[in-house]
Amino acid sequence: NAGVTQTPKFQVLKTGQSMTLQCAQDMNHEYMSWYRQDPGMGLRLIHYSVGAGITDQGEVPNGYNVSRSTTEDFPLRLLSAAPSQTSVYFCASSTSGGPYEQYFGPGTRLTVT
């Protein structure tokens, strides 16, 4: 089992550029989530999905889009990158039954200049 994989590991974007962060899991988890982690802010939920075809907004969704066409994949799209989106992004998947523990990917470090 690879668990949760994310690509790329590092990315530098210019303001206004768009890109997609890839996330895949091989644990057949229904729930998948995207978080961003900033110094002093902890983990903040961007978007999540409870199954293929179903997505919803988290705490900080603005500037990001998601879709879930398969159980395995949950890409995060930055529509028009801004310096405020400089962060470390983590994808996670979780079980549908309690305790809902998250299995995290290795993260993508994004810098927007």
Added chain:
Amino acid sequence: QKEVEQDPGPLSVPEGAIVSLNCTYSNSAFQYFMWYRQYSRKGPELLMYTYSSGNKEDGRFTAQVDKSSKYISLFIRDSQPSDSATYLCAMSSRIQGAQKLVFGQGTRLTINP
């Protein structure tokens, strides 16, 4: 007021010391209480979880939950330099059919040889 409060530290202790990490919470609906460990430049990984009030032990780690006080703790005995990491508490429940998971801010811990 945040639903989950965690002292961000940083906390620095000598090798062999007993470490106590704590979180408080305000939502009495939380059912599961988790601790994650995050090494530098890595994704968080689940350390242990508990379901009810009381203690749960796993090697040098003990998780303690006091639901009446809305307070959880993680104790690390005989701390080692390899325990140096950021520790995040997390709490989850199922509310109105939807999974809810909230993370604390994380406490950065350094164990000095």
